[in-house]
Every structure is written in C-alpha cells, then in structure tokens.
Amino acid sequence: xxxxxxxxxxxxxxxxxxxPFQWFIYYIMPPIAILAAVSIDFAANKVSFFFHKNKHSWxxxxxxxxxxxxxxxxxxxxxxxxxxxxxxxxxxxxxxxxSDIKAYDAGTWLRNNFSDETTVVVTDVPGFWFRLYxxxxxxxxxxxxxxxxxxxxxxxxxxxxIENPLTxxxxxxxxxxxxxDENYVSMNDVWYKVSYSAADGNKISYRxxxxxxxxxxxxxxxxxxxxxxxxxxxKVTFNYFNDEISLTQTILVQNDTxxxxxxxxxxxxxxxVTDVALYxxxxxxxxxxxxDAYIPGMLDWQNPWENYSNAKGxxxxxxxxxxxxxxxxxxxxxxxxxEVAFAFSFQELPNWGNxxxxxxxxxxxxxxxxxxxxxxxxxxxxFTYQYTxxxxxxxxxxxxxxxxxxxxxxxxxxxxxxxxxxxxxxxxSENIGFIVYDKNQLDTKLIRCKILELVxxxxxxxxxxxRNAS
Numbered sequence: 365x366x367x368x369x370x371x372x373x374x375x376x377x378x379x380x381x382x383x384p385f386q387w388f389i390y391y392i393m394p395p396i397a398i399l400a401a402v403s404i405d406f407a408a409n410k411v412s413f414f415f416h417k418n419k420h421s422w423x424x425x426x427x428x429x430x431x432x433x434x435x436x437x438x439x440x441x442x443x444x445x446x447x448x449x450x451x452x453x454x455x456x457x458x459x460x461x462x463s464d465i466k467a468y469d470a471g472t473w474l475r476n477n478f479s480d481e482t483t484v485v486v487t488d489v490p491g492f493w494f495r496l497y498x499x500x501x502x503x504x505x506x507x508x509x510x511x512x513x514x515x516x517x518x519x520x521x522x523x524x525x526i527e528n529p530l531t532x533x534x535x536x537x538x539x540x541x542x543x544x545d546e547n548y549v550s551m552n553d554v555w556y557k558v559s560y561s562a563a564d565g566n567k568i569s570y571r572x573x574x575x576x577x578x579x580x581x582x583x584x585x586x587x588x589x590x591x592x593x594x595x596x597x598x599k600v601t602f603n604y605f606n607d608e609i610s611l612t613q614t615i616l617v618q619n620d621t622x623x624x625x626x627x628x629x630x631x632x633x634x635x636x637v638t639d640v641a642l643y644x645x646x647x648x649x650x651x652x653x654x655x656d657a658y659i660p661g662m663l664d665w666q667n668p669w670e671n672y673s674n675a676k677g678x679x680x681x682x683x684x685x686x687x688x689x690x691x692x693x694x695x696x697x698x699x700x701x702x703e704v705a706f707a708f709s710f711q712e713l714p715n716w717g718n719x720x721x722x723x724x725x726x727x728x729x730x731x732x733x734x735x736x737x738x739x740x741x742x743x744x745x746x747f748t749y750q751y752t753x754x755x756x757x758x759x760x761x762x763x764x765x766x767x768x769x770x771x772x773x774x775x776x777x778x779x780x781x782x783x784x785x786x787x788x789x790x791x792x793s794e795n796i797g798f799i800v801y802d803k804n805q806l807d808t809k810l811i812r813c814k815i816l817e818l819v820x821x822x823x824x825x826x827x828x829x830x831r832n833a834s
Contacts, residue, residue: 463493466824470800471497473820474827482797485519489802490825503794508554518785519796522813524591525785526598526617530754533617533624535589535600541809542583544602545615547624547751549704550758557649558706558753563587563604565645565729568630570637572608579643582611593784597625608633611642619779623709623752623772630736631744640736640745641715647729652699654706654727657719658765659685660692665765668721682718694769695719697727703756705765709772711748791830799828 467490474484475498486494488505495502505516518525522539525532532548532555542563548555563583570577585604592599597618604611609632616625630640648654656665662683663671672681694709708730717732736745750772756762763770790796799816803824810816810828820827 463490464824466822467494468497469822470494470820470825470827471499474498474500474798477819478798478829480797481795483794484798484800485516485796486800487520487802487805489804490800494800500798503796512555514783514785515790515794518787519790520799520801521807522787522810522815523785524589524593524600524787525783526593526600527783527785528617528619528622529780530622530758531624531752533600533615535591535602535615537589538587539810539813540807541812543809544587544613545600547753549753549755551702551704551755552757556651558652558704559646559648561644561646565647567643568609568611568641569643570609570640572632572635572637576639585611591786593786596782598782598784605633608635609637617782619782620775622754622774622776623750625748625750627746627748628734629744629746630739632739632741634741636738636740638738640739641733643731643733645729645731646751648697648706648727650726650728652704652726653701653724654697654699654704655721655725656698656700656765657683657727658694658696658768659683659690659719660694661685661689663719665696665698667725668719668727669725672721673718678723680720680722682720684716684718686716687713692769694772695730696765696768697730698765703762704753705755705762705768706753707751707768707771709750709769711750714747797830799830801826801828 470490471494481501483501483503484494484498485503486505488507492502492504494500494504503513503516503519505520506513508517514525517523521534522536524535526535527533530550532550533545534548535545536543542565544561544563546560547558549558563585564581566582567579568582569579582604585606588603590601590603592601597616599614599616601615602613604613609630612629614627616627618625628642628644630642655667657663657668658665662685668683669675669681671683673684675681690713693711693713694707696705696707698705712734714732715735717730719727720729720731721727734747739745752771754762798819801810803826806826811818815831816828817831818826819829
C-alpha cells in the first residue's frame, strides 16, 4: 500500500485533483528506507557467505587487492555523490518540517482555545497537516509550480487580484505598509513578481496659501482603496488625501486588450494649489535582469550605463528624459535571459523622468513627473498612461522589440476572461476565522493590519484571528 498510494496520488491530476507532492514522501519514505536496509543486509550476507565458502581457494594477496579496491571504490562514490546525498537529506528534512513539534503546539493551542467550527488558512509550512492538530478545516498554500491555490494566496496576502492571460495585478489596502500594487508576469503558467509601486516612492510638491510644500511622500497621506470586480473593466481605486489636496489613482484591467491603464487625478480641497509636481516611481523586482531599455531619442535597446545623464561612481546611473527629448510616447524594457518585456505608453507625456540602473547593469526603477501650474477649487488635473508586461512563454505572438509599441493598439480576436479575487469575499464565503503564518514567510507589515489580531506565537508560527473583514 505504501507504494500504491503515492502512485495513485501522483496520477490524481488526470482527474483534476492536484495534491502537494510533499505528501508523497510521508507515504513512500518509510518503505524505501526499509527496502534499502533489507537490500544492504541481503547483499552483506551474500558477500559474507561467498567469502567464507571460497576463502581457502583464493590467494591472500588477490583477496586483499579486491578488498582494498572495493573500499576505495565505496569511498570515491561517497565523495563524488556526497553533495547530492546531503542535498536530498536536507530536502527531506524540509518536507518533514511541515509536521514539526511547533506546528503541533500551535494546532493544539488553537483546538483547545477556539472550539467553534471555522476555517484556517495556512502557509505551505505547516501545510495541510495542521488540520490534524487543530481539528479545523484548513486551506493551505501550495507550490504554485504544481497548482496555485488562489484562495490561500489572496487571503495570506490580504490582497485584491485581477488576472488577464499575461499579467496579474495585485493591490493592497494598508495591509503591506506603503506598497500599493504589484504586477506579476506569467512564465510557464507560474506568476512571478516583476514590478511594484509604493506610496513612499511617490511624492508631490505644491504651493497653497503662499506656502510651498516640497516632496511630500504619499505615505504621509490618508489612503483609502476600493475594488470593483463585478463588471468589465475591473478596477482598483486608491484615494490619497490630506487637508489640502486629494489624489485618485485608478487601475483598470479590460477583457479586450492586454495593457493595464492607470489614471491619476488631482484636486484641491479648500484652496487653489499652484506649482504642482507629482513624482511617480515604478520599481522592478531584481529577480529579473532588465538590462536593455528603449527611451526614444536617448537609448535604442541599450543599457543606461551606455549613455547616462548622471552617475554615482559605479553604484548607479540614470538616463534623464523630458517632453522635449522624447521622440515617441512609449518606453520599453527587456530581460534577454528570461525573455520578459515591460513597457509604458503615455497618453500625455510626462514633463520629466529617468530610468536608473545599478552597478550590476540591472534596471531597477522608472520615475516620471507631471507638472501643473494651477488647479482651482472644483477643478481637477489628470493624466493617463498604460503599461504591459509579458514573457515569451505566456505570449507566443510576442512582437519583436522594435514593434513593441504596437501591442498597445493590439486587440485579440475574441475577448478573454478576467479573473478577480477579493480576500474579503473569501473570508466570508469560506468562513475563515484564523490565518497561520510560518515566521520565515511572515511580512511583518501585516502585524499592523487592523483586521488581524495576534492570538498566538511560538518560535516558528504565528496565529492571527480575523476580527472583521468588512
């Protein structure tokens, strides 16, 4: 049965059932260990029997030579394969760690202190085994290479998600601190974070009542968010405001075009504002190596180090651009190693911007700024741009880099399905009452989230009770 069960589980995908492969090792490791021990014992007995039966007919010198040869061969095999064996031992220890004593302690505590029927969402460690200890229904994060558990991913990150065939947009309330939204690209049907924006990377300057206020981070503003996913286009709206000015950012995802649209609007609250400058940043995740950039009039699929406007030693270099220097309305970036592209298209060109690269030649950020001389009461200033990201594996019709701009006008033959996920809906529909995090994966910013209450912690795991998801 120990061999039959994992075999059946391994074929379960044929029936639409995807199970974490970590489960298999619990079934198959004990019989493999027993089989190995029995095989070694059988071989040792056979060698011993053969030796005693024939030792009088062998010459001692020949016997010693064979013995030395076998010992040396065994040592060489151990030396050559040591790294692989050690790696597999450590891999096995990781699998078994999903059922460690700390998980048992956390599950037992939850069972004893909260006896009501509820669902628990857990990280991949402690995984599904946590239900045995807690007695609760468990939704566990899984390895997305096998199959992504969308419910667990959304709830663990307290995130909103909108997914088209090429790009996944993930947005947050104040659950991840200053990070407002992230973008993921599909590579072989696995999502990888490619970029993000954060309130502390976006700044505004303006003059009101004769006082000039420079470079105020949007992280100092009150931030509210709204998620509309019951129609198309689906959108996420962020509203930043203080006592003097309000800014609204809207991210729209449509089912008839791949690019994502971002619209910003600014309006004063009590008095007119003048000399307004809104500075926005998009940061690339450094797991990607965007080394080639197209900045029309400045770079033709080159690295910023090849034609920089400013640099600090070997630490970083930037290429500046402006409305007067740009000869086209889009910017492009390419990772030749992973064959991933990222591009912006501006409906209104920014007044100023730059593209930065690190010492490694990786492009790490794109920044641009919009200026407005004056915004009166009951008026607003606005601008719009689009961006898109995709990989060779997710978009078989990936255009040549020189034709990348055409993707912003491209329309698929048929409309595609947009998938959206709201962690509030999952918490309600699945009756989720607790979230368990492996401390190694815990984003400490979540601790300050208002809907989470820390109720238990040990050396490895923390348990949060969900106060109110509304």
